[in-house]
Amino acid sequence: xxxxxxxxxxxxxxxxxxxxxxxxxxxxxxxxxxxxxxxxxxxxxxxxxxxxxxxxxxxxxxxxxxxxxxxxxxxxxxxxxxxxxxxxxxxxxxxxxxxxxxxxxxxxxxxxxxxxxxxxxxxxxxxxxxxxxxxxxxxxxxxxxxxxxxxxxxxxxxxxxxxxxxxxxxxxxxxxxxxxxxxxxxxxxxxxxxxxxxxxxxxxxxxxxxxxxxxxxxxxxxxxxxxxxxxxxxxxxxxxxxxxxxxxxxxxxxxxxxxxxxxxxxxxxxxxxxxxxxxxxxxxxxxxxxxxxxxxxxxxxxxxxxxxxx
Numbered sequence: 001x002x003x004x005x006x007x008x009x010x011x012x013x014x015x016x017x018x019x020x021x022x023x024x025x026x027x028x029x030x031x032x033x034x035x036x037x038x039x040x041x042x043x044x045x046x047x048x049x050x051x052x053x054x055x056x057x058x059x060x061x062x063x064x065x066x067x068x069x070x071x072x073x074x075x076x077x078x079x080x081x082x083x084x085x086x087x088x089x090x091x092x093x094x095x096x097x098x099x100x101x102x103x104x105x106x107x108x109x110x111x112x113x114x115x116x117x118x119x120x121x122x123x124x125x126x127x128x129x130x131x132x133x134x135x136x137x138x139x140x141x142x143x144x145x146x147x148x149x150x151x152x153x154x155x156x157x158x159x160x161x162x163x164x165x166x167x168x169x170x171x172x173x174x175x176x177x178x179x180x181x182x183x184x185x186x187x188x189x190x191x192x193x194x195x196x197x198x199x200x201x202x203x204x205x206x207x208x209x210x211x212x213x214x215x216x217x218x219x220x221x222x223x224x225x226x227x228x229x230x231x232x233x234x235x236x237x238x239x240x241x242x243x244x245x246x247x248x249x250x251x252x253x254x255x256x257x258x259x260x261x262x263x264x265x266x267x268x269x270x271x272x273x274x275x276x277x278x279x280x281x282x283x284x285x286x287x288x289x290x291x292x293x294x295x296x297x298x299x300x301x302x303x304x305x306x307x308x309x310x
Contacts, residue, residue: 081107084177086115086169102129102141111154114165120151122184139177146184149218153191163289171226171255180222187218187231211238216246226254228261236265241298244279257292260284267303277303 074092082090087109094105104125111117124147129139157163192210216234220227231249244265252259263281268274277300284296 082109084172084174085109086112088112088115097129100128100130102127114162114169116154116166116170118152118154120149122146122150123148138175141177141179142181144179144182146182147186149184149187149189151187151189153189155192160289167255167288170253182218182220184218184220187213187216187234189213212236213246213249216249223252226252228252241265241279249281255288257288258286260296267300277301279303 074095077095078090078092081087081092089110090107091109092104092107096103106121106123107125108119108121109117110119125144127141127144129141154166157166190212213231214235214237216231216236219230221230229251231246234246235243236246236249237243244267247264247266248262249260249264250262252261260281260283263279263284265279267277267279269276279301280299282297282299284298285294287293287295
């Protein structure tokens, strides 16, 4: 009878001790209990701590995986992209993260007065994205792949300060987003088509220097002081040079302006596959500022005159 009462008392005492805090259990085990009792309590406490940490880790992992699906992430991402790109308006559509890759269906922006572009739209964007990217540290996306890009650049400025701000918006670095390269499968870039963004053109003081690169494959590489752009395929037009087939066009854009490192084109009649002539850019440079100076030479070889006339 006494043994049963003693056993019952020990069980109730053990339950009471288990309901106390961690440090009380540890002091009791080390002070009054024997070695096996202390080890038993330490194992129980260790298991509880492990279980707590495991539940916390699972909850944290679930949050990191699902955070891109939360409305706050979409709002913050849109605001961050718009700010970094000097956009007056920015919209993004349908994005997700799957197996370490970030995919964005579409982004469209209208540039602010200080932006180097007036409008641009990009579709099917993908890059690498870790669980903590965009939350802490620097996001290193690796090569950014874009299926299609359509952009209109601004040409001309009211004054030197305005030109400097637009150049800065293009050359600016992103402290939390380490973009090293960009690859676009189908890029169309236009300039000089809109009269709205150049008051001199709007007033009829100068003629717009219309030009475009259409349906070209574009690669962008970041360097210490600018960007190197390479185009292959598609067509190039600039004033009286219209729809030249791009063999390769490589340009470096930095604080001092644009330097054409390589420009090789083929002249063809529309719908023809036969080469009529070639066009090369040699030492072509376009300076910065509100009145950019153009220098260099354009070499034409066997290009029919009718292709150059309006």
